[in-house]
Amino acid sequence: MSFLYAILIDPFVQMAGAPDLLVQTLWEGLVGGVLYALIALGFVLIFKASGVFNFAQGIMMVFAALTLVGLHEKGVPAFLALALTIVVMLALAFAVERVILRPLVNQPDIILFMATFGLTYVLIGLGELLFGGNPKNMITSELLLPSGSLDFKILGGLVSLQKIDIAAAIIASLMVAILAVFFQKTRIGRALRAVADDHQAALSVGISLDQIWVIVWFTAGLVALATGIMWGARSNVSFALEIIALKALPVLILGGLTSVPGAIVGGLIIGIGEKLGEFYWGPLVGGGIESWLAYFIALAVLLFRPQGLFGEKIIERI
């Protein structure tokens, strides 16, 4: 009975008892969720346009951040380093299209999935070879990003918001908005949507698949760079971030593999869910449940909606 009480009632009593803590937890979950959503967004872009389940998205994020910081350490001014990193991501997109996608076109999904695994290893090896394996600090102030925290006195307590988190949330929403406009209003955006719908039909109306893939991978690279800067500013830049990037997978399947809004909503659900779970229910089982809670939330949703919350309904034909 007391066990049931501890699971079902006590956490809510705690929430009501200390609303400021609840707000703080929700905020942290929200920010974490936004960043998960950004990684998932990169996945969705590539999956929609090329049907590739890009496992390397998380590593691209670390690689981009590492390139930025590494270049700055070698004496390049911050904004020049940023520009150079963007050039590197463009080169990466070209290389991926040339070396991986083009020879493997029309192969089964799992083969392409495995190829992005190979890409993951190459990027880890390359990144560590060029810039060393030690964790690095993100050049936050050089990029004119705010630091420090804002404290609010509400609900009879103190809620402290990191300025960098606020910046992250703003940049993330801006990016999603820009992407949405890009997809809906521009010529290339329409071409991207056409390719996502049907490769062959797109080809037949004169859309170049090669070009589209480069653009998509480059866009995903830019998203990865932005995410990398934000995550890097919160902790530091190292390949340990890879585990965080894996969290984008439950976000992705929760929202549905093909849906941009799904990635956002999924990210927020997972981010807030896991922070609340860790803070209020975690102590009951010894803590650390953050490492797997996200996957169980996603699993629970999938059992009721196998295509995710916003995914296209899976229709199977013989």
Place this chain on the structure above:
Amino acid sequence: MFYREAGQYKTTYQADMSIFPILQDRMGLALIITAALLLPLFAGEFMIASVMVPFLILALAAIGLNILTGYTGLVSLGTGAFMGVGAYACYKLSTAFPAINILVWIVVSGFVSCSVGVLFGLPSLRIKGFYLAVATLAAQFFLQWCFVRIPWLYNYNPSGAIEVPSRTLFGLHVTGASATPTTRYYIALAIVVGITWIVSNLVHGRVGRSFMAVRDMDIAAQLIGIRLLRTKLLAFAVSSFITGVAGAMMVFLWLGAAEADAFNINQSFILLFMVIIGGLGSLIGSFFGAALIYIMPIIVRTAPESFGLTIGAATVEHLTYLITGALIIFFLIVEPLGLARLWQIGKQKLRVWPFPY
């Protein structure tokens, strides 16, 4: 291998259905097994303890994953954790009942892993493809969390690691610090050959065919009368049994002690590489894949020294990553169906040599 099979007639159904219908193939297999048996006479300790034993164990785990991913088409990213279940079960059982033969416990721990596997296999009925792959990540992270947070599993050992107790078999030390690499090699060889033989019979029979039907199209398989729930769960059961045994062997015959981190997500990924590079749905491919993925980094690490170059340990580590990744991509582009397919093509080419049609 320029052999001819002319004059080998099959006069019974049994001969027609045999796995190695050609005499030369059977002789080749016997040769490989003899070579494996005689290897400790020629090879050094490093070769046996650090190359052959891990290779055999990883190949066994790859076979386990291949049953699930290659034969039944259910992608799993939780193999490392199932190996961990086997290892921890074997450790608990053998420390709780030290009198009973360790080989018995290695097999029984396979059954423990089997039941956990079936539990996590349940969602596979509704969830498919990449969605299922991510769902198996739940098993991976949850089980790994259990290995760290439940002290009962490692007998409240302050270091948090499981250490292999010394056990004997017919008066010989087979596990623990005093067991010689040769003994451990023979035990591993016996288990791997035995399980491979059983699995080979399984996948060539009715069960294996129903697995493959489910892989190719599960709705169609259901229509021809294959019960999906039973088949998918059976695939999970067989697969996690084998990976569990491999996990127990990994700790007891190879590492000697392990922490939860030995069964992390990277282990799962590496096994998946082995299966895909080796060849989905091929037993010999599992061995090829394990050899390539496990032995290649060893060569990369030792190669610079033999050329007289000195490169820092960290650089070598990074290069290993780089080269492994590049090779994965290379092999996928050259032959997406894996090394097993290359092997088949090579054999066929040699058969028709010198008059290819």
